[in-house]
Amino acid sequence: xxxxxxIGRLDLKLMVRDKAFFFWxxxxxLVFILIFGNLYQGSKTDAKASLTVLNQDTGKWGDYxxxxxxxxxxxxxxxxTPPGEYFRMLVIxxxxxxxxxxxASQKLQFxxxxxxxxxxxxxxxxxxxxxIVKLLAELxxxxxxxxxxxxxxxxxxxxxxxxxSRLPEGTIAKVxxxxxxxxxxxxxxxxMMMVLIYGGISVMEDRKKRVLARILYSSASYAELFGGxxxxxxxxxxxxxxxxxxxxxxxxxxxxxxxxxxxxxxxxFAAAMASLSIFVGSVLRREEVIVGVSxxxxxxxxxxxxxWWPIEIVPPAFRALGMVSPAWWAMDTFHQVIFxxxxxxxxxxxxxxxxxxxxxxxxxxxRFFKVSE
Amino acid sequence: xxxxxxxxxxxxKRRLKAPMATILFLIIxxxxxxVIGMVFDPGADNRTKLPPIRLLVVDNxxxxxxxxxxxxxxxxxxxxxxxxxxxxxxxxxALMRKGKASAMLVIPERFSDDLADQKxxxxxxxxxxxxxxxxxxxxxxxxxxxxxxSGLAQVFAGELKVIRSVRNLSLESVTIADMTPFLETARAKxxxxxxxxxxxLLSVAATTTKKPGQENRPSGFNIFSYIxxxxxxxxLLFIVEPSLREIQNERAxxxxxxxxxxxxxxxxxxxxxxFSGWLLGVLVSLLAMAAGTLLFGIDWGNLLLQLAxxxxxxxxxxxxxxxxxxxxRNKNQAGAFASPIIxxxxxFGGSMLPLEQLPxxxxxxxxxxxxxxxxxxxxxxxxxxxxxxxxxxxAAAGLFFAAIAMVxxxxxxxx
Numbered sequence: 001x002x003x004x005x006x007i008g009r010l011d012l013k014l015m016v017r018d019k020a021f022f023f024w025x026x027x028x029x030l031v032f033i034l035i036f037g038n039l040y041q042g043s044k045t046d047a048k049a050s051l052t053v054l055n056q057d058t059g060k061w062g063d064y065x066x067x068x069x070x071x072x073x074x075x076x077x078x079x080x081t082p083p084g085e086y087f088r089m090l091v092i093x094x095x096x097x098x099x100x101x102x103x104a105s106q107k108l109q110f111x112x113x114x115x116x117x118x119x120x121x122x123x124x125x126x127x128x129x130x131x132i133v134k135l136l137a138e139l140x141x142x143x144x145x146x147x148x149x150x151x152x153x154x155x156x157x158x159x160x161x162x163x164x165s166r167l168p169e170g171t172i173a174k175v176x177x178x179x180x181x182x183x184x185x186x187x188x189x190x191x192m193m194m195v196l197i198y199g200g201i202s203v204m205e206d207r208k209k210r211v212l213a214r215i216l217y218s219s220a221s222y223a224e225l226f227g228g229x230x231x232x233x234x235x236x237x238x239x240x241x242x243x244x245x246x247x248x249x250x251x252x253x254x255x256x257x258x259x260x261x262x263x264x265x266x267x268x269f270a271a272a273m274a275s276l277s278i279f280v281g282s283v284l285r286r287e288e289v290i291v292g293v294s295x296x297x298x299x300x301x302x303x304x305x306x307x308w309w310p311i312e313i314v315p316p317a318f319r320a321l322g323m324v325s326p327a328w329w330a331m332d333t334f335h336q337v338i339f340x341x342x343x344x345x346x347x348x349x350x351x352x353x354x355x356x357x358x359x360x361x362x363x364x365x366x367r368f369f370k371v372s373e
Numbered sequence: 374x375x376x377x378x379x380x381x382x383x384x385x386k387r388r389l390k391a392p393m394a395t396i397l398f399l400i401i402x403x404x405x406x407x408v409i410g411m412v413f414d415p416g417a418d419n420r421t422k423l424p425p426i427r428l429l430v431v432d433n434x435x436x437x438x439x440x441x442x443x444x445x446x447x448x449x450x451x452x453x454x455x456x457x458x459x460x461x462x463x464x465x466x467a468l469m470r471k472g473k474a475s476a477m478l479v480i481p482e483r484f485s486d487d488l489a490d491q492k493x494x495x496x497x498x499x500x501x502x503x504x505x506x507x508x509x510x511x512x513x514x515x516x517x518x519x520x521x522x523s524g525l526a527q528v529f530a531g532e533l534k535v536i537r538s539v540r541n542l543s544l545e546s547v548t549i550a551d552m553t554p555f556l557e558t559a560r561a562k563x564x565x566x567x568x569x570x571x572x573x574l575l576s577v578a579a580t581t582t583k584k585p586g587q588e589n590r591p592s593g594f595n596i597f598s599y600i601x602x603x604x605x606x607x608x609l610l611f612i613v614e615p616s617l618r619e620i621q622n623e624r625a626x627x628x629x630x631x632x633x634x635x636x637x638x639x640x641x642x643x644x645x646x647x648f649s650g651w652l653l654g655v656l657v658s659l660l661a662m663a664a665g666t667l668l669f670g671i672d673w674g675n676l677l678l679q680l681a682x683x684x685x686x687x688x689x690x691x692x693x694x695x696x697x698x699x700x701x702r703n704k705n706q707a708g709a710f711a712s713p714i715i716x717x718x719x720x721f722g723g724s725m726l727p728l729e730q731l732p733x734x735x736x737x738x739x740x741x742x743x744x745x746x747x748x749x750x751x752x753x754x755x756x757x758x759x760x761x762x763x764x765x766x767x768a769a770a771g772l773f774f775a776a777i778a779m780v781x782x783x784x785x786x787x788x
Contacts, residue, residue, distance in 0.1 A: 020709035028713065031720060035735070065575075090577075105572040110579040114729075119506070125579075126513045130520040132575050137524030139574065140565045160488060160526050161519035165498045165512055168469035168477075172502050181505050288615055291712075292397030296404060303408045310505040312475060314412045315424055339503035340472055 003220045007228020012235045015198055024198075025240050029190045030247060036182045049123035050075040052086040059097020060151060066092075068131035068157075073123060087116035088124050101147045171340045172255070179252035184334040185307035187244045188269065188327050191237045192301055195273040196280060196294035199233035203281025203369075204290060212371040226278075226369055230362075233277050237270025257337035261344060265337070268354040269330040275361035282368040301325040306332075326357040376637050380645035381652065384616065388653055395653070398612045399661055402604030403668060410597045410669065425456040426507045429465045429477040436485035437536070438526075442518065455511075465499075472503045476511035488526040489533040528566075532559055597669035602751035603724035605661050606744045610690055610715040612657050616650035617694035618711060620782065621704035629786055639783025647691045647775060654687030674754040682760055685767035686747040692774035693743065699781035718742040743767065 015021060053069065055062045055078055066078055069090075083089070091109040093099075099106045110128065112121055134157045139147075141155045206212045206229075215225050245266075248254030256262040276297075284290045302308055304318075305327025311319060322328040333350040336342040344351075388395060430446070432439045446457050460468065465477045479497035481487075487494040498515045500508035526533065535555045568574075620642070623629045632642065662679065665671040673679045694711070701707040719725050721735050722744025728736060739745040750763025 018709060020713055023713045028716060031717075035720065035726065035731075100574065103568055103574065105574055105576075107576050107578040110577045111582045112579060114581045119509070122510075123513065126517055128577055130517055132577075133517075133520050133524050136569050136574060137528055139569050140524075140528045140562060143561050143565045144568065155527070157524065157527060158491075159519070160491060160493055160523040162493065162495045163498055163512065163515045163519050164495045165500060167502050168466060168499055170470055178505075286391065286394060287708075288394030289397060291611075292394050292401065296397060296401045299401070299405055300408065303405070303412075309412065312501075312504040312507050313424065318412060335472070335503045339501075340470060 003224045004227040004231055007215065007220070007225065008231030008235055011202060011229065011232025012239065014202070015232075015236055016239075018198075024194060025190075026243055026247070029186050029240075029244055032186045032190075033179065033183055033244075033248070033252070036178075036186065049073060049120040049127070050077065050087050051124045051127070052083055052089040053078045053092060054082055054089055055080055055092045056094045057092045057096040058094055059101075061097040061100045062092045064151075065096075065131060065135060068134045069127060071127055071130070074127045086111075086113065088112040088121060090128060103147070168340075172257075172338075174255075179248065180255050180338060181310065183244065183248040183252065183254050184331060184338065185302070187241055187248075187266070188305065188330050188334075189298060189302040189307045190244065191240050191266070191270055192273055192298040192327065193294060194240050195233050195237045195270065196277045196298055197291055198236060199274060199277030200281035200284065200290040200294055201287055202232075203229060203278055204284060204287070207282075207370060207372060208285075210372060216371055222371075225371070226366065229278055229369075230271075230274050230365075233274035234267075234270050237273055238266065241266045241270065255338055257334075257339075257341055258343060261337045261347060262334065264351070265330055265333040265347075265354075268351055268358065269326060272326050272354055272358035272361055275358055275365045278365035279361055279368055282365060282370055285373075301327040304328060305330070326354060329353045329357070376635070377641050377645040377648070380637075380642065381649045384619070384645070384649035385652060388616070394615070395612055395657060398608045399657055399664075402601065402608045402661065403664055406597055406601045406604050406665070406669065409600050413596055426454060426476070426511055427474040428455045428457050428511055429460050429468060429474045430457055431460060431462050431465045431477060431479045433462065433482045434480045434484035438485035438488050438522065439480045442480060442522070445518070455514075469499050469501065472501055475501050475504050475507035478511070478515055486537070488522065489530075489537045491526065491530055528562060529559075531555070532562075595669065595671060597665070598671040598673075598755060599727070599752075601665050601669065601671060602748050603719075603722075603727075603744065605658065605665075606686060606722075606747040607715065607719040607724040609654055609658060609687065610718065610743070611712075613650045613654045613687065613690040614694050614711045614715065616653055617646055617691060617698050618704065618707045620646055620695075620698050620786070621701060621707045624786060625704045633786075639786050640779055642786070643695060643778055643782045647688075647695050647778065650691035650694065651684075651687045654690060655683055658683040658687065672755065673751075674757060675759075678754045678759060679751070681764060682747065682750045682754065682767070685764050685771065686743060686750075689743050689746075689767045689771035689774065692771045692778060695778035695782060696774040699778055699785050718744050721745075723748045743770075 051069070051074055053066055053076060055066060057063070066076070069076060089111045091111070093106070093108075096106070108128075110125075138154055138157050139150075142150055142153075145153075212225060215228075216222065220228070245254065245256065249256075277294075280290060280293055280297075284293060302325075304322040304325040306314075306322060307327055311322070311331070314322075329350045333347045333354075336347050336350070340346075428446075430443065432443065443457075443459070445451065446455060458474070460477075462479070465479075468474055469477050477499040479499065481494055481497065484494055484496075496515050496519055498508075498512045500512065532555065620629070623632070629642070633639075659680075662671075662673055662683075666673065697711070697714070698707055701710065719742075721731070721739040722742030723731065723739055724744045728739065728745065728748065731739065746763040746766045750760030750767070753760040753763065
C-alpha cells in the first residue's frame, strides 16, 4: 500500500510541476465558469427584460397603455424620440388614441435587436400580450359606449388571478443560480479532460522511457505499479475537483447539496476516468494521438452528459443516448443531490452505473497495460 | 530541388506516414459540429424549438373555470408546447420531487367560485429546481393565463354569477323573464367583444433589427454552417502547431545542428517549416470543408474566396506558432503553452461560443485572434460578400509574425 501511495504521489507531484498546470487546472476552467455562468444568467444589462417604449401618441391612451405594461420582471423606459440604441422597442404611433376611439384595429411595431437576449425578449413579448389583454378586458367591460368618456366611467382591470411560484417541498429553498448549474458541468468536463490527457500521456511516456520497467526493478510488484498509476490519476482528478469546488464555494456561492454524496460522486467518477486514462495511455503511442482521442472523448461525453447545456433543452432521443456517457450519470447525481436534496437512497443506481464504467475501464486498462514497448 | 522544398516534402511525408493525429483533429470538429447542430438545429422554419414542456396539472377546483383552463391546454398550439399530465396533489408533488416534470400548475379549490365572486385567487406553479429554462416558460404561461382569466371573470362577472345560481336550480323553476336581463347584458358584451376582438383592436407586429455590421440569419439558415467554421479554425490551430513545434524537438535531439552541417541557413529552415505547416493546414481545411458539405450540406459560398481565406488563415497560424517558438526556450515550454494559447484564442475568438453571445469585452479581445477573423470571413463569404477585412488582417498579421520569426527563430536555433 505504501508503494502504491509513493508511486501515485510522485505522479501527482510531476503534474503539479508542469508549467501549464495552473492554466489547465484553475485558470481555464474558471474562464469557462465565468463565461457560461453569466451566459445562463443572461446579459446583465438585459436581465430584467428591458423594453423601450417610443410613445408618439398625442392623446391619453398611449400613457394608459404604458401603465398596463408596468409589471415586475420588465424594465420600462419611455421615450418620445427614437433612441439610438435599444434591445427591443415598442412603438406607439401618433394616432394611437384616435384609432382606439374610432375602434379601428391597429398593429403596434415591436422592434427587437437581433443580438438581444432571447429569454428577456420572450418575457417582453409576454408582458405586451398581457397588457393588451388587460386593456381589451376594460374596453369590453365598458361596452359599446362612446370611448371619449372612457376615463371618467371605466371599470378598471384588477388582477383577480395571480401566480404564486415555489419549489417542490423537500428540495432546495432557493432558486439555483446560473453558477449552480454551470460549475458541476465544467467540473465533470475538466476532470475528464485533465485526467485523460495528463494521465494518458504520462503512462505512454513512462512506458517509452522505460520508467515503468525501472519501477518493477524495485521491490514494487506489477499490481502495486498499476495501483500506483491508478492512484496518481485519481489524485489528479480529485485535485482538479477540489480546486474547482473551492473556487465555486469561494467566489460563486456554489451549492453542492449533501457535500459527502457530492464528494463520493466526484471520487467514483474520477476513478472511472483514472482507469480510462491508463487504458488510453497503454494502447496509444503518440502524444498528439492521445491528446486528440482525449479531447474527442471528453467533449463527446460532456456533450452527451449535459455538461454543455441544460439537459432539458435537448431532444428526448439525445437525452436517452446520453446514458452511454459516464458524465451523464455524474451530472444526474449532482442534479439529484444539489437541486432535489436527495440522498444515497435515490442516487445509489447512479453510483452503481459509475462503478460499472470504472470496472469496465479498469478491466481494459489491466488487459492492455504494458511496462515496455 | 531546393533545400527548402526538400524539407517541406520531407515534413509532409512524415505527417502522412503517421496521419492518426491529423485525422483525429479532422474528426473532432466534425463530431462536435454534428452534436451541437443536432441539439440546436432550428429546423425548416428557422426557429430554435424547445422540446415539449412536461407540465403536471393538479385540478383542485373541478368546476367550470378549471374545465375551461384544461380545455385551453388541449388546443393544438399549446399541445405542441406542453405535454400535460393531469394528476392529484400528492402524486404531483412526488413527481416534482423526482424532477419528472418541468413544472406543476395547481388550480386552487374554489377557483371558479372565487372568479364568480370576484375574489382574488392564485394559480400555483411548482418549478423543477434542476431545470434552468423550461420552468420559467411555464411560469410566464401561467401568468398570461392568470391575466386572461382575470379579464374574462371581470367581463363576464354578472353572467358567471347567473350561471352559478342557475346550476343550483332545476330548469323548470327558471322562467324566460328571469333570464331576459341576463341575456340583454350578455348581448351587449358579445357585441363589444366582436367590436374589439374581430379584428383585434390592438396587436403587435414584431420585426428584428440589426446594428450596422450585424448580420441576420438568412432564410434557409443551416446551423452547421454557423458552427463549423469556428470548430474548424480551432482544430486547424491544433493541426498546424505541431509542425512548428517540431523545430524545438529537432533542436533538443540535435537534428537541427546536424542539418546545419549542410549548406542550410536558419531562415531557409524557418521558411520551410512555415510553408509545410501552411500546406498541411490548407490540405486539411479543404478536406474538412468537403466533409462539411457532404455531411452537413454546408454551402461555403464563393470557393475561390474561401480558398483565399483558408490560405491566409493557415499562413497566419503557421507564422504565429513560428514566432511563438522563437520565444519558447525549449520543447517542454512549447508543449506546455501551445494548447492553452489555442484554447484561449478559441474561447475569445468565437470558436466555443457564437461571437454574438460573448460579452462586449471578450469580443474586443477576440479581435486579436485568428479565430475571430476566420469565422467572420467565412460568414461574409457565405452571405455573398468578399471578406476584405479578414483577408487583410490575416495576411498582414501572418507577414508580421513571419517577419519576427525569420529574425528571432534562427537565433533561438543557434542558442
